[in-house]
Amino acid sequence: MTEHRIGTQQEWKAERDALLDEEKELTRRSDELARKRRELPWVPVGKDYRFETERGSKSLAELFDGRSQLLVYHFMFGPGYTAGCPVCSSITDTLAPQVVHLKARDTTLLLSSRAPLEKLLAYRDRMGWPIDWVSSGGSDFNRDLGFLNTKEELKPFLDGEIPPVVEQMANATGTDVAGYVSEGPGLSAYTLEDGTVYRTYVTTARGLEPAMAYYALLDRTSRGRHEEGELEHWLRRHDEYGAS
């Protein structure tokens, strides 16, 4: 039998109206935060980072590919991984179709990881993503942004109790916990003006949630994300879900 509260259309409407006011407030607040992001000071990127790409070695300025804005998704795929992080993979499932729309906004979106380019491209073939992917393995790019952790930095985490989800993800990437968490996920934003690259924005952790379109959808279903307290994360690579 249903445990959830059942109501009439009128009862539902009254509560939906109240929720709508709050949703609108939240949307306006999103707009406000977006404005604050744009107001952050720009920081010139002084270092000459190099990236391995399908079209040879490139600088950060060259990654803009003729546009004025660059968004880099820092995909967790370290040199020791045999496959990309499943969560980053689920994010990329929803990123790839956006590339063309973002280009129309003078914005280049690409993936960057530390694994060698051939490994990245082989995995991209498997997943069928039409998105550019570059290797930053030969530079300090990830380290400087805080998306590469040293053994010493990780020691407190590794000495503590490892959440089962982290072990699950480490297994899924063919590495161990220490190897898996040495890489971090993130998004960084840049603008190019008069030949100078400026870093404008960096985010990680739940700041990446707007890139996880399935969460926004799940947040509108009757059961929501439905993952709290679960020892195993429900996420898989898109070709790994069993027939369900």
Add this chain to the structure above:
Amino acid sequence: MPAHALGTREQWLSARKQLLAAEKEHARRRDELARWRRELPWVPIEKEYMFATSDGTKTLVELFDGRSQLLVYHFMFGFGYRVDEQNPGCTGCSFVADHFDGVIPHLNGHGVTLVSESIAPLEQLQAYATRMGWEFPWVSSLGSDFRYDFGAAFTEEQQKNGAEYNFKRVHQVEPQREGMSAFVLQDGVIHHTYSTYARGVEQLMGTFGYLDAAPFGRNEDPRNPGAWWHRHDEYETEEAVRR
């Protein structure tokens, strides 16, 4: 020198940390509203709705496809933004729908079916989906009250006399609007749990999340924010063609 304020790494970091606190508060508020959505009363649906699908005629229960939760996107077709005979799918809805194929394996893997619905003959939807390269389930609600009952289509009489859209009385309603409705199936009974419209749909799209992180944001003309939207095969750039 750019007209924008420049800073040192330290100045940026201190401003970024302040913003982070506001972003975290915002994320927590988002969680709170998601919880509130789940607490809305469920409304049992007694009416029988039929849809034309690529696997024949189906009921609303059958659209759940064996899962317990169903999301239906109300896709504007034959009417909408930059629609003509050659381009029958609304440009805005096409932009929303570009996000569907990527999320569907994850939603299905988590007990949720996502379907799009339009008031148009199924063959027309299929032809447009083929052009766009979409694989998500798209059903025809032509001849059914479904879309009207869930507030995303309006009869001629409503267009003349006004109707409710996005939970507000609107004097001049258009024949179709965008929206999404959520349903749950329990003990053989379908319940309507949630519907969202207008900017509520924006939350389903990843692209705006990215633009909101980009240096110039959405960078839209305030008088016509959607002016830059195109169907993904219509952007007139060399790169769009390259893909």
